Amino acid sequence: MKQYYFQYVYYLKKLLSRINLVLLFFLLPINSYSSEVFFVEKGSAVIGDVKKIRVSGYETVADIANRYKAGFQDLLIANQDSHHWTPEENSEYIIPSMYILPEENYNGIILNLAELRMYFYMPGSDLYENSKVITLPVGIGRLDWKTPLGETFIKTKVKNPTWYPPKSIILEHEQRGESLPREVKSGPDNPLGDFALKLNVDGGYLLHGTNKKYGIGMMVSHGCVRLRNEDIKLIYYNSYIGTKVKIINTPIKLGVHKDHLYMEVHAFNNKEVYSNNIENLLTTENIYKPITHVMNFSKKNPDFLINWKSVLKAYEESSGIPVIIGKRR
Helix, strand or coil: CHHHHHHHHHHHHHHHHHHHHHHHHHHCCCCCCCCCEEECCCCCCEEECCEEEECCCCCCHHHHHHHCCCCHHHHHHHCCCCCCCCCCCCCEEEECCEEECCCCCCCEEEEEHHHCEEEEEECCCCCCCCCEEEEEECEEECCCCCCCCEEEEEEEEEECCCECCCHHHHHHHHHCCCCCCCCECCCCCCCCCCEEEEECCCCCCEEECCCCCCCCCCEEECCCEECCHHHHHHHHHHCCCCCEEEEECCCEEEEEECCEEEEEECCCCCCCCCCCCCCCCCCCCCCHHHHHHHHHHHHHCCCEEECHHHHHHHHHHCCCCCEEEEEEC
């Protein structure tokens, strides 16, 4: 009888796990390429795959970003040979929806400023289910209003938030001859969108939605983290107060997948803060950046054979797309 009881409990847990997953998919927007749920394979740090589409007539890069739920800057970097704003009709266009996880194992949210992207890790429902990761493009702080680095957690969650512009933003608008109301109720004019998650960080930094169609995948905010409204809704309903949030700035990522070593590079700027859509030029002063990362990996994993030519090429191209730079011997 005891054996049947444990079997019953096991299958009940599996059923509840599937129900939770169905609810999660229900909250995902239809055709949302950026918010797919990935089951992380054990021993693998690479998720997703690169997609290629055909550009419809009169579509701008911003239109494509919204249609495929991608980041604006991601598309520009991955399609450097394309027209900057309006790709040629019916031309092939890359959707860079393949990623190296910032960490293989985590429970919570990791925001990598260097790639303007968030990773939401959720543990499996039992010992037999792999952990899940949702990845989303975000808008972050401008260089003069940097999003802070560090580890924190979600302190409060608010649906239909009211926005109280801080004095610094009010002053910035006044210097441009504009005036801001001291309070903006929830609705189409509210820059916080439909949901806001306050972080336990001095300065009142938020993860929030937006009332602007464009700007996701760009450095446009005053330090807060913007998401599309359907994406922040997903985070809101699947997170809890106390969910860990780690904000990092990691332009170079390495990850193993099926006995191959992948490298993903996002371009540095002069101050090495955030990323941009220029290539990394190899010089005697910065060649240590990609080499050091790979050398550190090789010391811990001597069974991998490294293609150093591919390493340097990946660094120079800095396409933001994972490429193979080595394989297990």
